């Protein structure tokens with residue numbers, strides 16, 4: 001496949017930035033999954049959709065709003081009632097899911113080229129994200145694997161916690177560079193490294 | 196003002212969009228009953244107290260919600276998915292099936 005270009009490219013500067021003399025407390029990177037897919041179940045078909053996701057990815061979704069998990073290669077989380085975002089490092093996930101999710105169960109939408117996944121990690125990740133989003137980032141309220149749908153200045157963001165101090169933020173590709181710049185500015189005061 | 200979305204939990208009102216009075220009864224699209232259409236478009240209870248409203252969690256899960264909000268205090272006494280009472284086959288996709 002052709003190599004995909006990053007929308008962050010002109011503003012993606014590898015290295016340490018901001019106030020990092022006393023250490024880097026934020027790591028920023030783009031995870032660049034090969035596949036980003038959204039799935040929606042028709043009312044009453046949610047369990048069948050979750051089963052289809054498990055069959056294709058091996059990831060067994062927990063019950064409950066915003067539940068999710070990651071195996072480090074593939075990730076899945078609920079972002080709305082009966083709706084799930086699934087990512088995979090490899091391409092081709094949408095085609096595999098389309099075979100498993102029949103029209104009677106729900107829909108499959110390939111957003112691999114429509115979203116950009118930005119990872120923020122480090123001891124100050126919660127603190128930086130709290131400047132952006134009015135949701136509770138504390139671990140008991142937002143457990144590892146779980147997903148949240150929210151927005152920053154009308155830029156929709158789906159956030160999955162993929163570690164105790166690590167979050168993957170999915171934003172529209174067309175807003176990604178602007179959001180990335182804002183994230184870099186917000187991380188300056190604690191020192192950040194772009195990898 | 197916080198609205199507790201049944202899916203997302205408590206969120207700032209800035210994430211929500213008001214979709215109007217929840218008491219409206221929309222006539223069938225082909226209806227020629229002008230009084231019913233007039234009532235749908237113009238008639239409002241405008242209560243000083245609990246008001247049945249439709250909101251969308253547009254900056255979150257995007258679900259449509261039925262919210263009971265007190266117009267005097269902004270106190271919200273209940274929030275539920277609109278789908279809960281409007282997702283029946285009569286209003287949903289099932290009816291479109293052959």
Ligand SMILES: [Zn+2]
Pocket residue numbers: 200201202203204252255256257258
């Ligand atoms: Zn919601």
